[in-house]
Amino acid sequence: MSQSQTAQAQHLPVATRQVGRLAQSLMAMTLGLFIVGVVGFSHIDVIHNAAHDVRHSNAFPCH
């Protein structure tokens, strides 16, 4: 973020900045759940075999 953008963000009302922060946090959490979902829950054989020991070690349902 450039300096002018930062200055602009600081002039926004507090509620607007909070919403921006909330939206970005939710985006990051969705990305995180997507990554965990692919590694731990995908039914694709190749992903299952690559992550096999991790699925068992994390007690994700496997096989």
Next chain:
Amino acid sequence: MNTFRSIVFSSVIAGFIVGLIVTAVQQFGTVPLILRAEVYEKAAEHKHEASAPPHAILVHDHADHDHGAQAWEPKDGLERNLYTAGANILTAVGFALLLCGFFSVRSGATGEPISWHEGLMWGLAGFAVFTIAPGLGLPPELPGVPTAPLLSRQIWWTIAVLATAAGLGLIVFRRSMPAAIAGVVLIMLPHLIGAPELEHVESNVPSSLSHQFVVAVTLTSLVFWSLLGGLTSAAFAYFDRPASA
């Protein structure tokens, strides 16, 4: 996108470190037990194939072979452990993104940077939500132990995780008696419904091995979540400084 960038930076750094540490811990805890169980699993498969008539082998290969007879899998040894390390790092980064999202909302609301101790508490909540709660109904399973159909277990696992997270949230953040009671009921609900299980489980994997595995998985997970909570919160407090200053 300042907040998003701080979350991603902190999560990648903390996830990478925790993923590597947990890979090392697993080499002494869960992985040797998985390898021992696979000896029993393979012995059972060979016995099954040897005693079955030829047409039954075909049926077995098409319908019943979980690992996928033709699918690629990493070679035992270094290659397999490298993929395990990669999957551990990705899992840790994924859960770190989730934790960090909460840290960001919390520190945004209070105006205070998140402390490593509060991060540790969130990590322990992750341990309760993602390991303890689903593990009560679906204990960690070794390869070669028959289980109910995969999709039904994945659905129950997800329900247990969501109910426990929502229940803990009600108890911790809505400081009222009705909310606390609703929270406890919500946490119990998936267990009262019951996890999918087979009526008869016959396995040649010894039950002592399965028990050791439950202990190893739970302890490894405790290390994972404690480290992830502490490290992710410390990293996020560092990267998020300009925004909260």
